[in-house]
Amino acid sequence: TTLLEFKKVSKQYGTDTRALTDVNFTVRKGEFVSIIGPSGAGKSTLLRCINRMIDANSGEIIFDGSNILEFKKSGLKRLRSQMGMVFQHYNLVNRLSVFENVLHGRLGYKSTLEGVLGIYSKEEKRQAYAILKTLGLEEQVYKRCDQLSGGQKQRVGIARALVQNPQMLLCDEPIASLDPNASKVIMDHLRNISTTMGITVIVNLHQVDTALKYSDRILGVNKGSIVYDGPPTGIDREQ
Numbered sequence: 001t002t003l004l005e006f007k008k009v010s011k012q013y014g015t016d017t018r019a020l021t022d023v024n025f026t027v028r029k030g031e032f033v034s035i036i037g038p039s040g041a042g043k044s045t046l047l048r049c050i051n052r053m054i055d056a057n058s059g060e061i062i063f064d065g066s067n068i069l070e071f072k073k074s075g076l077k078r079l080r081s082q083m084g085m086v087f088q089h090y091n092l093v094n095r096l097s098v099f100e101n102v103l104h105g106r107l108g109y110k111s112t113l114e115g116v117l118g119i120y121s122k123e124e125k126r127q128a129y130a131i132l133k134t135l136g137l138e139e140q141v142y143k144r145c146d147q148l149s150g151g152q153k154q155r156v157g158i159a160r161a162l163v164q165n166p167q168m169l170l171c172d173e174p175i176a177s178l179d180p181n182a183s184k185v186i187m188d189h190l191r192n193i194s195t196t197m198g199i200t201v202i203v204n205l206h207q208v209d210t211a212l213k214y215s216d217r218i219l220g221v222n223k224g225s226i227v228y229d230g231p232p233t234g235i236d237r238e239q
Ligand code: ADP
Pocket: 013, 014, 017, 018, 019, 037, 038, 039, 040, 041, 042, 043, 044, 045, 046
């Protein structure tokens, strides 16, 4: 079944930078999709249109049956709670613990009072701990985030995204700041999240070989257009 569909989506910055032009594609539930392409191709813009961190200018973005470009504030809040976001630079709060950062992932979607007071139920704490354990971070739970390695920080970023029980993870260059070993750990976790948890994963990657190795499907982007949409086996590495 289709979870996400782009129909003729275009995005222009200012008056003359066309970042996306008539982009069409669909993503099925549970699929692992990598977006590849050169710097400036529009990958990050595309990914950020999916949770409306960036607003597309035209077209339709259908998520779970609704055109998200028509959503008002409350719809947007609900939409973002269904889409976890993972960033290249982790975007953690360094002076807080791993546990607090992960629970923090819920804040945007809860009442301000709970947010300010940092009140979490036993069940929320139990779930956060379980996710951290799955990601191999049980030893790090009470450490401050600035004491972690890059790979550990990114696993916290993934845990923070997962704690809101999303249908989809959007990962913007999640391994661009990591060494090869840490990158492999992160990609293995993302693949596992898709395969065993059934969560749809969409990831922007510079590393074409990594994209080919891990993905069910590749979207090749160049100059704001989709230039390839198909299985990894259809990509000719000699080009
Ligand atoms: P990629 O992620 O593939 O490197 P981006 O989506 O970041 O590509 O950028 C696509 C195009 O849009 C580029 O020409 C970039 O310079 C431009 N762009 C991206 N963000 C902005 C912005 N906030 N304001 C103006 N132009 C932007």
